[in-house]
Amino acid sequence: MTPEAFELKKKDSMKQAASGAALICLLWLGGLVPAAAQYVPTFTVVRNVDSFHVLQNGEFTHLLERDLRIDTQQGVGQEGEQQLSFNSKLETLEILEAYTLQADGTRVDVPEDKIVTKDGDDAAVYSDDKLRVIIYPKVEVGSRLVVKARAVQLTPVFPGHFVWSHYFSPHYAYKELILNLTHEPGINLRVSTEGAQGGKLPAQPGDAPGMGRYSFSFRQTQTHPKEANQVAFSDFAPHIALSSFASYADYAQAYQARAKPMAAVTPQIAKLAQDLTAGATDERDKVRRLYNWVSRNIRYVAVYAGAGGWVPHSAASVLENLYGDCKDHVTLLEALLEAVGIASSPALINSSDANRLPPIPTDEPFNHVISYLPSLDLYLDSTSQFTPMGRLPAGDLDKPVVLTATGTLGRTPATHAERDYTHTQTALRLLEDGRISGSSSARMDGIFEAASRASHFSYQGRDQAEWVNQTLSRFSESGSGENKPNRPLDLDTPWVVETVFELDALVNLPGPSAMTIPVGLAPGRIKSGAKKQTPLARRFPYECSALRHTELTTLELPGNAQVERIPSNVQFQSGPLSYTASYLLEGSVLKISRDYTARHTKSVCNSQDDVHWSAMREVLQRDLRGQVFFK
Numbered sequence: 001m002t003p004e005a006f007e008l009k010k011k012d013s014m015k016q017a018a019s020g021a022a023l024i025c026l027l028w029l030g031g032l033v034p035a036a037a038q039y040v041p042t043f044t045v046v047r048n049v050d051s052f053h054v055l056q057n058g059e060f061t062h063l064l065e066r067d068l069r070i071d072t073q074q075g076v077g078q079e080g081e082q083q084l085s086f087n088s089k090l091e092t093l094e095i096l097e098a099y100t101l102q103a104d105g106t107r108v109d110v111p112e113d114k115i116v117t118k119d120g121d122d123a124a125v126y127s128d129d130k131l132r133v134i135i136y137p138k139v140e141v142g143s144r145l146v147v148k149a150r151a152v153q154l155t156p157v158f159p160g161h162f163v164w165s166h167y168f169s170p171h172y173a174y175k176e177l178i179l180n181l182t183h184e185p186g187i188n189l190r191v192s193t194e195g196a197q198g199g200k201l202p203a204q205p206g207d208a209p210g211m212g213r214y215s216f217s218f219r220q221t222q223t224h225p226k227e228a229n230q231v232a233f234s235d236f237a238p239h240i241a242l243s244s245f246a247s248y249a250d251y252a253q254a255y256q257a258r259a260k261p262m263a264a265v266t267p268q269i270a271k272l273a274q275d276l277t278a279g280a281t282d283e284r285d286k287v288r289r290l291y292n293w294v295s296r297n298i299r300y301v302a303v304y305a306g307a308g309g310w311v312p313h314s315a316a317s318v319l320e321n322l323y324g325d326c327k328d329h330v331t332l333l334e335a336l337l338e339a340v341g342i343a344s345s346p347a348l349i350n351s352s353d354a355n356r357l358p359p360i361p362t363d364e365p366f367n368h369v370i371s372y373l374p375s376l377d378l379y380l381d382s383t384s385q386f387t388p389m390g391r392l393p394a395g396d397l398d399k400p401v402v403l404t405a406t407g408t409l410g411r412t413p414a415t416h417a418e419r420d421y422t423h424t425q426t427a428l429r430l431l432e433d434g435r436i437s438g439s440s441s442a443r444m445d446g447i448f449e450a451a452s453r454a455s456h457f458s459y460q461g462r463d464q465a466e467w468v469n470q471t472l473s474r475f476s477e478s479g480s481g482e483n484k485p486n487r488p489l490d491l492d493t494p495w496v497v498e499t500v501f502e503l504d505a506l507v508n509l510p511g512p513s514a515m516t517i518p519v520g521l522a523p524g525r526i527k528s529g530a531k532k533q534t535p536l537a538r539r540f541p542y543e544c545s546a547l548r549h550t551e552l553t554t555l556e557l558p559g560n561a562q563v564e565r566i567p568s569n570v571q572f573q574s575g576p577l578s579y580t581a582s583y584l585l586e587g588s589v590l591k592i593s594r595d596y597t598a599r600h601t602k603s604v605c606n607s608q609d610d611v612h613w614s615a616m617r618e619v620l621q622r623d624l625r626g627q628v629f630f631k
Contacts, residue, residue, distance in 0.1 A: 042075030058156030185210025195238025249407030345405030386453035420446030434505030567626030
């Protein structure tokens, strides 16, 4: 059984990881609560007791007793159905007791037919993961939802090992949380705690030599809302973690022992690799060709049974089916590379919002696998269909990794203003009736390229009117236009988005009037970014990036427009953030140049960085409000 069986699927209050957690390569998104409002959590953990007994081979029994109190009307709808996850091939899960306890003490049992089992709630994953859904009756504000359940792990994901971790969300209150654990001799546990009390207990009479006993408790009364771009709880929150792995090297070996055989080179794989690399100029060119083929031809589908969440399918079967999850992508690419003499290693990583590794190895925070090529010091993520070789999707950047082939730790490249950028050139022509005709050409690289390619790919074959209207409405503009044909899947060609458009009248001509500089169908990254606000009081670290946006615009004026005044030039810097803007009128053409650069040397920022951004945002908004005045 896995401790993850008792994870609250709809909440982040019980973010737990255990040996049954699968590497399903997902990017998790969370909502935000306005910091200015009085924050009231939807529920409180009144009492939660986890009791484990771990056998020498890694199997264990887990008893859960949980009591949640509903604190808001939103909580009635959000928490009234509790979901407990389990893997039907690896463990059993039994609901021993479930009931609603009303504020007046009335107990309402959950009928047996209101405890149902369904497949896991991820549409992109087909596995033995199941959800036991408890539909509580008569739930009101003040109701307490009580469950007692027992799960038995029949087959450990990592034989002979046990891992468990629990990071306590700052967004919910815990009145009482207890973890009790006993284990047979032969299991050597390492422990990491922060903010929790307890530890190893003395042996009791009758205990076998080497038997271990542990008890921990945690209490939290203050709660705070989520914040924009907040990092994962594993980066900063109080926690309890236990692991039988002596080191990340041991953890890597446990993964590699079953993953490496799956990367066997078959005759079919060898032939494909030779065909794809025929005529390649050097090793990097070979890698590019193989990466491009896997990225384009192996669609993302996660299908696994039992421990398959941590064990890839064979490279041969991935090639046969032309689909697989992140582990399968890595395995096939590893085999193709090996077929042409290039070594690679799987790299365990978190592709969402976790930026550090815990002190001891558990499954938290890993949720993804990518490839690493030591000969080129190059990381590849072939599940990112729109990311060219040499680049990584944003979620993979500046992250610690465990290289399973060597058992060593590594780190992916960070964002950089010279690699992660947009460069936009826009030509505008103001017509005599106040309408504007224009065109734009935007070169995008790094973290902006993949997202743009994916967006344009999704609109291929569709009426562009919807995209045009949505894009123009960003800044209260209207009109018509089109995006010129492009090839989002051609990863070897620099990504440039070109548009033509006509905007409805923005200024009354002839005569006295004024207008700001329109964006049209250009990306408008600077203007979009200037809308970003920071929390009133930042408490938690958040993710940030180095980047650069350059926008060069020309505005050709008609003969009936006499310019009286243009915006002033701007030059401003605050910490790692800088912005320049210049306006030059040459005859009937106004030339506008804007450049915003963030040169962060870290990927996790704090409240001091908010101070810099707040100062920058004020300057940006003031400049973007600047108008061209006509006589």
